[in-house]
Amino acid sequence: MKPRLTLTALLLSLASTSVFADTQLLNVSYDVMRDFYKDYNPVFQKAYKAKTGETVTLQQSHGGSSKQALSVVNGLPADVITMNQATDIDLLADKGLIPAAWAKRLPNDSVPFNSITVFLVRKGNPKAVRDWNDLAKPGVQVIVPNPKTSGNGRYTYLAAWGQALKQPGGSEAKARDFVNRLFKNVPVLDTGGRAATTTFIQRQTGDVLVTFENEAEMIAREFGRGGFDIVYPKVSVLAENPVAVVDKVVDKKGTRKEADAYLNYLWSVEGQTVAAQNYLRPQNAQVAAKYAAQFPPVKTFRVTQVFGSWRAAMKTHFADGGVFDQIYTKK
Amino acid sequence: MNLLNRQHSVLPGFGLSFGVTLFWLTLIVLLPFAALLFKTTDMGWTAFVETVTAERVVASLKLSFGASAIAALINIVMGFLLAWVLVRYPFPGKKLIDALVDLPFALPTAVAGIALTTLYAPNGWFGQYLAPLGIKVAFAPLGIVVALIFISLPFVVRTVQPVLEDLEKELEEAATCLGANRWQIFRRVIFPAAVPALITGGAMAFARATGEFGSVIFIAGNIPLVSEIAPLIIISKLDQYDYLGATAVAVVMLGLSFVILFAINAIQWWASRRHGAKR
Numbered sequence: 001m002k003p004r005l006t007l008t009a010l011l012l013s014l015a016s017t018s019v020f021a022d023t024q025l026l027n028v029s030y031d032v033m034r035d036f037y038k039d040y041n042p043v044f045q046k047a048y049k050a051k052t053g054e055t056v057t058l059q060q061s062h063g064g065s066s067k068q069a070l071s072v073v074n075g076l077p078a079d080v081i082t083m084n085q086a087t088d089i090d091l092l093a094d095k096g097l098i099p100a101a102w103a104k105r106l107p108n109d110s111v112p113f114n115s116i117t118v119f120l121v122r123k124g125n126p127k128a129v130r131d132w133n134d135l136a137k138p139g140v141q142v143i144v145p146n147p148k149t150s151g152n153g154r155y156t157y158l159a160a161w162g163q164a165l166k167q168p169g170g171s172e173a174k175a176r177d178f179v180n181r182l183f184k185n186v187p188v189l190d191t192g193g194r195a196a197t198t199t200f201i202q203r204q205t206g207d208v209l210v211t212f213e214n215e216a217e218m219i220a221r222e223f224g225r226g227g228f229d230i231v232y233p234k235v236s237v238l239a240e241n242p243v244a245v246v247d248k249v250v251d252k253k254g255t256r257k258e259a260d261a262y263l264n265y266l267w268s269v270e271g272q273t274v275a276a277q278n279y280l281r282p283q284n285a286q287v288a289a290k291y292a293a294q295f296p297p298v299k300t301f302r303v304t305q306v307f308g309s310w311r312a313a314m315k316t317h318f319a320d321g322g323v324f325d326q327i328y329t330k331k
Numbered sequence: 332m333n334l335l336n337r338q339h340s341v342l343p344g345f346g347l348s349f350g351v352t353l354f355w356l357t358l359i360v361l362l363p364f365a366a367l368l369f370k371t372t373d374m375g376w377t378a379f380v381e382t383v384t385a386e387r388v389v390a391s392l393k394l395s396f397g398a399s400a401i402a403a404l405i406n407i408v409m410g411f412l413l414a415w416v417l418v419r420y421p422f423p424g425k426k427l428i429d430a431l432v433d434l435p436f437a438l439p440t441a442v443a444g445i446a447l448t449t450l451y452a453p454n455g456w457f458g459q460y461l462a463p464l465g466i467k468v469a470f471a472p473l474g475i476v477v478a479l480i481f482i483s484l485p486f487v488v489r490t491v492q493p494v495l496e497d498l499e500k501e502l503e504e505a506a507t508c509l510g511a512n513r514w515q516i517f518r519r520v521i522f523p524a525a526v527p528a529l530i531t532g533g534a535m536a537f538a539r540a541t542g543e544f545g546s547v548i549f550i551a552g553n554i555p556l557v558s559e560i561a562p563l564i565i566i567s568k569l570d571q572y573d574y575l576g577a578t579a580v581a582v583v584m585l586g587l588s589f590v591i592l593f594a595i596n597a598i599q600w601w602a603s604r605r606h607g608a609k610r
Binding site (some may be wrong): 046066070091148186191195202205274286314319325328 | 445569
């Protein structure tokens with residue numbers, strides 16, 4: 001539906017590029033990055049025009065991350081792809097659209113900013129939720145999107161597992177037991193992060209919503225701060241948002257220069273500031289210092305540090321019959 | 332080749348029109364199915380069986396087909412009643428109600444799902460009164476049935492309506508003259524005439540409900556083995572880039588639907604023969 005529209009728009013615009021000599025870039029992204037790129041695109045356009053005199057017009061396509069990655073593999077002509085999980089970009093490498101070492105082309109494994117997993121609780125925190133262990137207590141209902149269909153849910157699951165490992169005396173068995181107990185407290189497994197937010201805020205279902213920090217701030221803007229508090233756990237996972245230029249597409253369209261500039265600018269002070277304004281944790285130390293007040297320090301770990309690689313984590317935990325499935329199938 | 336064993340019809344052009352029909356059906360309906368089946372041949376037989384007999388898949392298929400069957404049965408009863416009222420009684424606002432019946436056809440199913448969840452969630456308009464009674468609709472299998480009833484209602488109403496409209500008053504008058512009471516007239520005259528249409532409508536409602544995703548996903552709760560529908564299993568396999576697994580589940584759904592619809596059609600054919608209705 002949306003990709004089709006974008007495609008039509010793109011074809012139409014390609015037909016007209018000969019008339020207007022400005023470049024079109026298509027950024028294929030996942031659902032919740034809508035707000036960030038809406039702010040970032042005009043900032044980049046202005047800077048690029050000032051630097052080169054060239055006008056770049058940008059088109060966005062948003063949807064569930066794996067669906068979007070599939071669309072690109074199936075021929076949606078994305079100049080750049082911006083995702084919330086490296087596996088969704090690895091798919092493009094597997095299909096030969098980008099080199100296997102794509103992550104090494106930009107700083108910090110091609111991750112311009114990140115977020116962490118936090119807890120939203122009802123106002124006044126009636127269930128006294130302070131840290132991960134409280135989520136597995138009897139009588140606490142936790143809302144988490146389905147790790148099978150949602151990157152947000154996967155990060156929550158991996159955060160829960162990783163922090164259990166990092167406890168004194170932590171082990172695989174203890175981590176497994178903890179995650180088991182946590183998911184026994186989940187009454188609804190929505191298909192995506194936004195749907196989980198709706199369940200928690202509008203349906204008033206559950207005591208705790210586990211989601212990304214930037215999503216929590218979006219909720220605050222949208223619904224006000226009257227209904228919930230944010231609780232920062234002691235340890236959390238770094239939700240990293242990798243980006244990549246899609247070589248096969250830019251080489252065909254001759255847009256590599258613009259696409260590179262578009263992604264590189266994410267690391268500029270201006271780009272990082274837009275990220276911080278959208279409650280994404282910036283990489284740039286100077287910007288991070290300026291916005292330190294809105295990002296409480298939390299001990300974090302990367303998925304790759306605890307699970308080796310995203311691929312391994314997916315295979316062990318989220319594949320059919322994997323550890324997550326066993327939570328429900330083992331009586 | 333008894334396909335071409337045509338009765339001598341006055342109307343010319345059977346050969347051409349039949350050819351066009353067959354070509355069209357092949358292009359639009361059969362080809363996609365054939366492609367789907369062909370895709371599954373990429374996986375071995377053992378892998379296929381393993382995929383579709385997994386506990387979660389079996390549970391979701393049971394739920395999808397079970398909930399669809401319940402929804403279709405409820406719709407057969409309530410849809411018949413609705414069609415009856417719309418055909419038989421003049422009342423103010425009749426045109427409006429008639430138009431309302433089609434709404435589930437037109438409404439994007441996601442909207443239907445969100446609206447129903449808003450009504451039946453524990454804090455929703457209906458949900459808040461049901462919750463103290465211990466009745467859980469939203470985020471439970473019951474919610475799935477409610478959503479499926481909603482989206483498949485028009486099928487039954489729209490198939491039965493014309494049949495009831497065509498029933499001749501004289502039949503009922505004759506029955507009355509012969510001393511039948513209202514109940515007997517319904518049972519012996521009206522109901523048998525409506526049976527084939529009811530079965531057709533019910534079958535269509537059922538078929539539509541088995542493949543439904545958009546409205547159910549918001550109200551189901553999606554807990555594995557409890558409230559996960561089969562289309563969700565397909566989607567989650569696609570989310571892991573497991574095309575073959577997704578196709579395998581889709582093929583099983585198709586096969587089951589086909590067998591069930593074929594059986595329903597056979598019953599209907601038999602019923603219409605028995606009641607001597609014109610085909």
